[in-house]
Amino acid sequence: MPKETSYGSVIFRREGKEIFYLLLYRKAKEHYKESWDFPKGLIEKGESPEEDVIREVKEETGIEDIKFIKGFKENVKWFYKRDGLNIFKEATYYLAETKTIDVKISFEHDGFRWCKFEEALKLIKFTNTKGILKKANEVLNGGLNKFIN
Numbered sequence: 373m374p375k376e377t378s379y380g381s382v383i384f385r386r387e388g389k390e391i392f393y394l395l396l397y398r399k400a401k402e403h404y405k406e407s408w409d410f411p412k413g414l415i416e417k418g419e420s421p422e423e424d425v426i427r428e429v430k431e432e433t434g435i436e437d438i439k440f441i442k443g444f445k446e447n448v449k450w451f452y453k454r455d456g457l458n459i460f461k462e463a464t465y466y467l468a469e470t471k472t473i474d475v476k477i478s479f480e481h482d483g484f485r486w487c488k489f490e491e492a493l494k495l496i497k498f499t500n501t502k503g504i505l506k507k508a509n510e511v512l513n514g515g516l517n518k519f520i521n
Contacts, residue, residue, distance in 0.1 A: 378463040379424040380412020382508040393492045397483035408495040434476030438468040448500035467508050
């Protein structure tokens, strides 16, 4: 069975005490279901996971100023079908802060939104992605202090 490995990031920014999460929107097409998700992509040969995240975030959003939150690394796994084949997909997400507000989405996506936690949780349809958001939000609100520098 074919396997794909991706790395991505829960990108957030702060406005005073408020935290906003960046979600990218993709319409349903080909082997993709409609979704709101975090920036992520397949790792390229010779890249470290962090280099992949930096490249993918820049390619998909235009954002270049991300700062990783040390220690946050969450993994999800799922299966999907492409060209009649079952594909095993594994994605690892990091948590990263940006000061950038303006987003320039790539051809891969159809929209974006900066959301507060509650709105992001409603937009995200996949349980594993919701779980990543919940863990990130817990970290950023002091629930998992071991991650915060």
